[in-house]
Amino acid sequence: MSAPLIEVKDLTKIYPSRDGNGTLALDRVSFDVKEGEFISIVGRSGCGKSTLLKILSGLLDHTRGDVTLKGRPIDGPDEEIGVVFQSPVLLPWRTVTQNVLFPNQIRRNLTPEIRARAKTLLETVGLGEFGDKYPRELSGGMQQRAGIVRALVQNPALLLMDEPFGALDAMTREQMNLEVLRIWSQSKKTVIFVTHSIVESVFLSDRVFVMTPRPGRLAEIIDIDLPRPRTLDMINSDAFGRFTGRIRTLLDSEGDLGG
Amino acid sequence: MSELAPQTPDPALTLASPPKWRERGMSLAIFLILLGTWWAVTNLGSVPAYVVPKPQDVARWLWVGFTAPLSHPTSLWYHTGVTMWEAFLGFVIGSVLGIVMGFGLARWETAERVLYPYVVAFQALPKVAIAPLFVVWFGFGIEGKVLIVVIITFFPLLVNSIAGYHAVEPERIDLARVCGASEFQTFWHIILPSAAPFIFAGLHMAAVISLLGAIVGEFVGARAGLGLLLLQYNNAMQMGGVFAILIVLGALGFILNYAMQKLEAWLSY
Ligand SMILES: Nc1ncnc2c1ncn2[C@@H]1O[C@H](COP(=O)(O)OP(=O)(O)OP(=O)(O)O)[C@@H](O)[C@H]1O
Numbered sequence: 001m002s003a004p005l006i007e008v009k010d011l012t013k014i015y016p017s018r019d020g021n022g023t024l025a026l027d028r029v030s031f032d033v034k035e036g037e038f039i040s041i042v043g044r045s046g047c048g049k050s051t052l053l054k055i056l057s058g059l060l061d062h063t064r065g066d067v068t069l070k071g072r073p074i075d076g077p078d079e080e081i082g083v084v085f086q087s088p089v090l091l092p093w094r095t096v097t098q099n100v101l102f103p104n105q106i107r108r109n110l111t112p113e114i115r116a117r118a119k120t121l122l123e124t125v126g127l128g129e130f131g132d133k134y135p136r137e138l139s140g141g142m143q144q145r146a147g148i149v150r151a152l153v154q155n156p157a158l159l160l161m162d163e164p165f166g167a168l169d170a171m172t173r174e175q176m177n178l179e180v181l182r183i184w185s186q187s188k189k190t191v192i193f194v195t196h197s198i199v200e201s202v203f204l205s206d207r208v209f210v211m212t213p214r215p216g217r218l219a220e221i222i223d224i225d226l227p228r229p230r231t232l233d234m235i236n237s238d239a240f241g242r243f244t245g246r247i248r249t250l251l252d253s254e255g256d257l258g259g
Numbered sequence: 260m261s262e263l264a265p266q267t268p269d270p271a272l273t274l275a276s277p278p279k280w281r282e283r284g285m286s287l288a289i290f291l292i293l294l295g296t297w298w299a300v301t302n303l304g305s306v307p308a309y310v311v312p313k314p315q316d317v318a319r320w321l322w323v324g325f326t327a328p329l330s331h332p333t334s335l336w337y338h339t340g341v342t343m344w345e346a347f348l349g350f351v352i353g354s355v356l357g358i359v360m361g362f363g364l365a366r367w368e369t370a371e372r373v374l375y376p377y378v379v380a381f382q383a384l385p386k387v388a389i390a391p392l393f394v395v396w397f398g399f400g401i402e403g404k405v406l407i408v409v410i411i412t413f414f415p416l417l418v419n420s421i422a423g424y425h426a427v428e429p430e431r432i433d434l435a436r437v438c439g440a441s442e443f444q445t446f447w448h449i450i451l452p453s454a455a456p457f458i459f460a461g462l463h464m465a466a467v468i469s470l471l472g473a474i475v476g477e478f479v480g481a482r483a484g485l486g487l488l489l490l491q492y493n494n495a496m497q498m499g500g501v502f503a504i505l506i507v508l509g510a511l512g513f514i515l516n517y518a519m520q521k522l523e524a525w526l527s528y
């Protein structure tokens with residue numbers, strides 16, 4: 001068995017506060033992620049999902065515990081990690097292509113191969129004709145797709161997505177889910193995907209991490225052994241319903257959450 | 260249906276700006292009415308020329324002023340040039356200082372907290388009140404005038420740069436960090452363009468008030484400039500000359516404003 005891609009052990013994060021007690025955002029969270037896995041994290045608002053993702057992306061220091069990628073501790077931004085933000089975060093003064101190439105421009109590795117790769121990726125997400133347009137000329141869903149392409153261009157081993165489709169309408173969201181699954185199955189990347197939607201988490205994932213708040217804990221890891229490729233009609237199946245029911249119960253035991 | 264489809268491009272698909280000639284025409288009409296009233300009151304009424312000059316006199320003052328050789332003491336080109344040069348130098352120096360210090364203060368929070376009370380206090384001071392002091396310190400040359408313009412243009416840019424720096428969306432900074440950007444790269448690719456609308460607003464304001472600073476500086480004591488000439492004509496009750504200079508100043512302000520607007524529109528995204 002190969003070593004896991006990510007190992008998180010007893011990860012604790014305390015935000016300092018004025019009263020001196022600090023906010024315990026993550027309390028001894030431990031898990032492994034294997035290469036090529038699709039992981040979703042669900043949990044109520046404030047349970048530490050974004051905190052966990054920020055630590056994994058190297059944007060935030062942790063207080064205690066170990067976080068490693070391929071055996072190396074994560075202690076800063078890493079080329080192997082692509083991040084998709086909740087809002088598209090496209091720079092309005094750059095065209096779509098220039099936005100998508102931004103990370104490579106910063107890293108000074110704008111090769112012809114990278115440009116070709118960006119072009120191909122834009123085409124696969126249906127933005128082939130929009131490379132020279134500015135972000136304001138794109139719909140919300142198109143902007144978010146451009147944001148995903150930007151994270152993929154550098155070909156990272158790990159893709160971190162924090163509620164990337166939270167701002168989209170239900171129909172666009174379904175389309176985007178299928179899109180993500182297609183990209184994932186083609187590129188065989190490891191994905192960690194934060195969402196508020198229980199259905200979305202079950203539909204996409206190999207495993208769902210259920211988190212509970214105050215303090216932020218990893219309550220349970222649920223294996224989703226639904227067959228792949230996943231299709232939208234699976235959502236109405238009994239097996240699917242058992243998974244969503246189970247997750248809802250776990251979340252409800254901590255209070256109420258729609259989904 | 261399809262046979263009837265017109266061959267011309269569908270007007271609904273073409274981005275067109277509304278016709279402007281109507282507004283332009285009304286603006287022109289108002290101008291002509293004002294000019295006509297002015298002419299009627301001064302030529303047909305009994306308003307003395309030392310209160311309000313006749314428009315044709317003002318036009319003559321302008322003509323004579325702009326055709327006089329540069330070396331002549333009443334050359335409008337010369338005095339306009341001096342005033343513009345003071346305003347321009349002061350504007351450039353004041354803006355650059357304001358932007359650099361604004362970003363500096365915003366970047367180093369402690370410095371901002373320590374120095375901001377002084378900024379606020381100094382900003383509340385009517386800066387033209389320093390003008391007489393500068394005459395004592397720097398004399399009648401252009402240095403004192405440039406310095407007044409530096410001071411009054413400095414603050415809009417300082418304040419706007421600080422505001423612009425703090426208005427950058429934190430996600431954009433996160434994006435830069437995820438890409439491994441250096442501090443300079445983050446500044447150059449994210450902070451500066453994100454803050455650009457704030458800086459342009461500051462530059463716009465500074466450009467217009469730079470003229471004000473130069474004129475006030477010249478009022479207080481100068482060897483040349485439109486402010487000095489205006490004061491001389493005023494003291495000699497030569498209202499034609501006063502009005503001519505006011506028209507030049509109005510035109511300069513209008514052009515500056517227009518140029519800044521165009522620059523802003525051209526550089527904005
Ligand atoms: N910068 C910060 N400083 C102090 N406390 C913070 C900070 N960021 C988050 N927290 C606290 O940490 C806890 C977890 O926050 P986090 O943003 O990780 O939650 P989340 O699960 O992403 O919530 P949501 O679903 O609303 O996005 C919350 O109690 C929050 O108040």
Ligand SMILES: [Mg+2]
Nearest residue numbers: 049050051162
């Ligand atoms: Mg969050």
